[in-house]
Amino acid sequence: MEEKKYTIKDYRSELKPIWCPGCGDYSVLNALLQSFVNLQIPPHMLAIVSGIGCSSRLPGYVNTYGFNGIHGRAIPLATGVKLSNPAIKVIAVGGDGDGFSIGAGHIPHAARKNIDMTYIVMDNSIYGLTKGQASPTTPVGEQTKTTYYGNMDEPINPVRMMIAYKASFVARAFSGDPKHTVEIFTQAINHRGFSFVEVLSPCPTFRGAEQFKLIREKIKPLPEDYQPTDEVRAFEVANDNDFFHLGVIYKQNRPIYTDILKKLQEVAEKMRESEVLDLLEQFEP
Amino acid sequence: MEEKKYTIKDYRSELKPIWCPGCGDYSVLNALLQSFVNLQIPPHMLAIVSGIGCSSRLPGYVNTYGFNGIHGRAIPLATGVKLSNPAIKVIAVGGDGDGFSIGAGHIPHAARKNIDMTYIVMDNSIYGLTKGQASPTTPVGEQTKTTYYGNMDEPINPVRMMIAYKASFVARAFSGDPKHTVEIFTQAINHRGFSFVEVLSPCPTFRGAEQFKLIREKIKPLPEDYQPTDEVRAFEVANDNDFFHLGVIYKQNRPIYTDILKKLQEVAEKMRESEVLDLLEQFEP
Amino acid sequence: MATNNIVIGIAGSGGDGIISAGEILVNAASSEGLFVFMLKSFGAQIRGGESSVRVRMSSEPVATQGDKLDILVVLSWKDYMKFQSEMLLEDHVVIVSDEEDKFPEENIPIPSEKMKNWYKVPFTKLANESAGTTLAKNIVMLGVISELFNLPKAALQNSIKKKFDKNITEIVEKNVKALKAGQEYVKKEIRKQDSVLFEYTPGEPRIVMEGNEATAFGAIYAGVEFYAGYPITPSTEIMHWLSIYLPRYKGVVIQMEDELASINAVIGASFAGRKAMTATSGPGMSLMAEGLGLAGMAELPIVVVNVQRGGPSTGIPTKTEQADLMQAIWGSHGDAPRVVIAPSDVEDCFDCTVLAFYIAEKYQLPVIILSDAFIGLRKESINPHRFKDLKYGFKKINRRMTPTENELEDYARFKITPNGISPVTWPGIEKGMYQAAGIEHNEKGFPTSDVSIHAAMTKKRWAKFNEIKREFSFERLYGPEDAELGIIAWGSTKGAVKEAVTKANANGIKVQAIIPQILYPFLIQPFYDFLRRKKRVIIVEMSHAGGFRRYLRGFIQFGDFGVKTVSYRQTGGAPFTVGQIYDKIVQEYEKKDA
């Protein structure tokens, strides 16, 4: 094995996570650090941005550039970073509430623009940080702090939503299967374009300790010969309500935003004669 | 033919539309009024709400309760109205910018909750009211006021997005085909649940007069034997990038929000003993 | 030192059951008719972090948590360390700690002179012995302190019974045993050296409410029919509570996808004729700025609660601050009218909510209630009788004014009237059809960009303010009218100001305080009356930027009254203490002729 320059220690920050004992997010964090080791990304070339939530605390636990922004706005924040410096690897992380509830309006646009970033949602089907209200992925009937009489709302299906948005990489992982999660993260970060990973990451505190077991029972890997390039097939697989398929469910290569932008700037630059004062010509009567 | 109590005149307001000559929205308005005639809905039992845009001016032209709210918020506004009085027929209207750009975060939630309303988007693939900027459905390469060097962004596909959101009725119409539009509107309003209609409604002012012709050339009706109940098939049909299929593309019957809510309130009411002061018991030490 | 007013602080780790213990104590004291005040405090962890509770009980009314502890109970010294600054100790403090805690004594950050009265008790051991589980150590602890300090013992036992579900007798019994084990231990093993002893005469039971509960309860009392919201600390309890109780009155509680959706759903419900509200905290309030403007423009009654927290941005979600006042008044673009009310304690949360609905419905505009974490999350004991006949009682609040048959003939929804109020319809009402709009509109609701209509409609929307100023004049006043030193404060700062003013006057330092309830529009007359005798006024608020001071000065030219103003500000986090305010009073009093 080749010698690695950066080890997991290089990526870990001095801050100790304040997550509850048994929280699924611990192994998401570890998997992410391991994927950085796999990819040997220099820490200062990484920017991890997030919104607000237990899961959104993650950037603080990683020794890279980090931005713990406001609730629901990780995606536009990440967009601003990426477009400003395409050399930086940009990773947005957060929860199911942060991403699919308050942040829902931003995802389709980053996806269709194919902005080169990785978006990891730690899906625990609950609002953890605010102590247990229903999230967009909470199952029907569930009693939470805001659904005393049982949740009435059909949950969303993040994976099929992402396929409909034309995200160019869509995958699902489970924080109870760290090895597979590392593999998926590594692929996602390596993907050129908007890559999305839903990580099932239980919240034992507000959804019970048996979550890990319940999810494990419903997990199903993709068929051996599965080809993630067919949108319709991917949509069908995502539709399966009885099982969670883990793995890369959809993948496509299409031009990334920053590449197109670069070409545009080159065209534009050719139209410019010299320095800024030439702009004054625009105002000549 | 049975005699109708309400005629189109009953539904038309005293306000004259300020739309440009040739705007597609005129026939959307007319089709909507005709569908009210078909359904014989008493005008005072109708509430039409909208956001901001040329298309969002529509409520003012109809003699019903109307609410011309703020940009992007027609859907939550409509939700508030419907939940307050399930007897009212609630219709949300607006543009592609209002709905799929600034309002994009609200749609999945009204759809999954299956809130009984009809959402009509007059899609002209441009921002009309602000005088010609790119919208989420503007084709790649198009020059607009904000895309001098050509639009870089892959457009969204509203129909397949809605299917992914579990909207229980998803259809497409064309303002150049008013008869079909009336039919679709009538079905959509009659549908119990969240019904969505994308009406291709050209903006000759900012996208050119030839839009009607160009769209007409790409239009394709659904196959005679098409069954709109299969999500995957519907997704496939929606994916067709070369043609616009008109008609009801997806349809499903599932419980509507206000019905579930009513049951919940009945359960809750049984748990209550008498009038409000009994709540004081909750605070007894 | 027998006292009828005692402050107890308890600190430990999240698993120690400290909050439960505090609640049991509060319930016991309240059922004995005592005045009780309880604060909780947590670390950043969701579970397993440090936590603490502070309970003050008294046979006289109390307005604050008490500056310093008479009794400090420590289940874990390590966790206590996090609360040092929040738990100041009286000189005569008595400390009770867990004997089994292995924390090095030399690291305890308490000066030795305050460690004179220190009892160590083997809580865990006693819990295991009596209840068969270490979980009961919080109850053992209650047994210990109830015996040591003469806290209401029978009431405690009742509270425990109530807490641990009457049906599971086994659990109740275990806990009662734990309580008694604690009490027995004291009798047998401890020789009381300290002089702290609680004494009181039992009275009629009082009920216990948290500020956020009082707000939610007030909303139901006022007849709220629709609540749409999005969770956010420290306001979420309002939604939790309503999601249980509002459906019982056929009301709707819906969790929306964000605050933009929440306020627009509330506006939609109001358009549909319903009494509608939402609650949030700072970040949500910022997102509601546009919606608040819409409600003002469309003249739709809505009630919006902002339980303020530390800011700016995400800030410190669990701690209190008073830095959202100016945003409440001026936070939307354009001349957007809204009323701002601030509750000053738990009971007042109830009153303000009822008042908010009254004003919103009558004047057809948005009303913002500015509570904060300090009020919203604390418990107080309250006289249950006060809810019986209130001025704007349940179902007595009129819904907004509707048009007469006549007015419906050629209905003009936004008819210009002298007081700005025009009769309103809603979907379902025949002949009442109209267009509501955020765009400028004429009396019929149709859009216009005519400058003179804009002027006339703007004037109409703001005319309501004149009427509100005529209708209300209530302000809270404490201290003698002829004092030359004054204090102006608002919201949760009232408690400390009130106690400090009482103390000062008792000590011969003449000072009077005024605390407005309706903050905006500015009810100027009571302030003029207040200022007539003043020479110097302290403006107190928990905000670095000091919006309240700017606000007051913007409306009152203090110089015209010959009054000097002094701004006393503190960044949020911990509330003002009585001592801080008192010291400031003394300091300014001495300067008063300077």
Place this chain on the structure above:
Amino acid sequence: MATNNIVIGIAGSGGDGIISAGEILVNAASSEGLFVFMLKSFGAQIRGGESSVRVRMSSEPVATQGDKLDILVVLSWKDYMKFQSEMLLEDHVVIVSDEEDKFPEENIPIPSEKMKNWYKVPFTKLANESAGTTLAKNIVMLGVISELFNLPKAALQNSIKKKFDKNITEIVEKNVKALKAGQEYVKKEIRKQDSVLFEYTPGEPRIVMEGNEATAFGAIYAGVEFYAGYPITPSTEIMHWLSIYLPRYKGVVIQMEDELASINAVIGASFAGRKAMTATSGPGMSLMAEGLGLAGMAELPIVVVNVQRGGPSTGIPTKTEQADLMQAIWGSHGDAPRVVIAPSDVEDCFDCTVLAFYIAEKYQLPVIILSDAFIGLRKESINPHRFKDLKYGFKKINRRMTPTENELEDYARFKITPNGISPVTWPGIEKGMYQAAGIEHNEKGFPTSDVSIHAAMTKKRWAKFNEIKREFSFERLYGPEDAELGIIAWGSTKGAVKEAVTKANANGIKVQAIIPQILYPFLIQPFYDFLRRKKRVIIVEMSHAGGFRRYLRGFIQFGDFGVKTVSYRQTGGAPFTVGQIYDKIVQEYEKKDA
């Protein structure tokens, strides 16, 4: 009446080419070195509605559009009706209208004494005859008025050539023919009875800018690298302009899905080290409240332009108002620091934008530029030389301060410094890694809920204000220092105030005006100096609620200076006229000893 200062108004329907005609006129006049001021006005329709343009040209500097028209050109009386209130007429007004317009003469809403000088011209016929198309009637019209009133004729011809693309000679020729046809018609058919005649000496050509263009240009000059925005009237031209020109300097312009996304993208870009900005109007500003707080908390430089429009809510999107001031200052929850600057004319849009970047980058905080529709959408002619050496010139504006090698050793991004400014890094800088956050944090950027850290960090963030107050003291002053009557105004109201003050002083009415450029933090010293001699001060603003007056009073106790304040407010829509301000000056001047 030969004059070197003339105001021309033209009204007609959307298809009449009125705006083009106005632009050609403005360009012609500017190329002759004249001072020009041009306003456009439209109806609600997107296409085909009524439209009008008003051009003032003068050989002396002008600060306003001129209260009344010397010349009124009407291509359609029906459309003119919509602009009556915006187009007041001088007594000596000359009217030129379309002979073929069938509008009943008796319905023309102009008193007969102002109809004395009325020429009717067959514009359409002349256009058809000369250019072979009715489309050229606007050019015929220019020919007519240039001949009638001695407007720059050769320059007009050049402007037409420039406008109609030099390459399509055919079109240019047709239009030149139309121009000449108009001129010939006057020579042959009209006997001039009126006395309005324009006279001037040509000077060095001036350039022409719209306020929004000046803002965009200023941004490029200041080195902006990233723009994210969402279209909204009346600000969108800033984005239009930048989307053409910024990519030519390797900059990024991205249209986001909404304003929440825009400001967060801008914050992200700033975090990545870029000079970043966005522009919007009221509704977008309300949506940016939370993001503005985040930028303040994370101490990231961003520039946000608010081109104000009529409010509240959607309000009147195309018209002007000054009702967003208090929102700019106080619009976010919590103690969220930001700087607010207001341009007062087109040139100042450029200056303020350059200044905004300077302050944002130096102090690491959000800077809001409060422009409005009145400035943003008008054209003015400007001396091109003024852009050559500016204090904070292109590339001369330092980017934010970065840490030294030494400071990077144990880098503390939010290090507490006396002036609040701490060196900052961005992704890609080795060893500079840190956590940016909206949550309260320590010097390293790690989250905390510690009360004392919160206090220290809040103080640090606000310490920048002290430094800003030390660095700047510039205010615009007009009129004699020793005047006892004063006027305070801000932003676009400057023009009318300036001209009114000049006129008053010329008439022996002593009055001085002060117009702040940096509105927040409040630079108090210049105001103290200003007030020293004043007895009475008029506070002028275009807002019913009057935030500016509250703001000023919040910071200045006018009574302490023995100064009485008078609030002069007007709802938005149409800007103040010089006459209005002048009359107010006279009125208050007469009261001055009362």
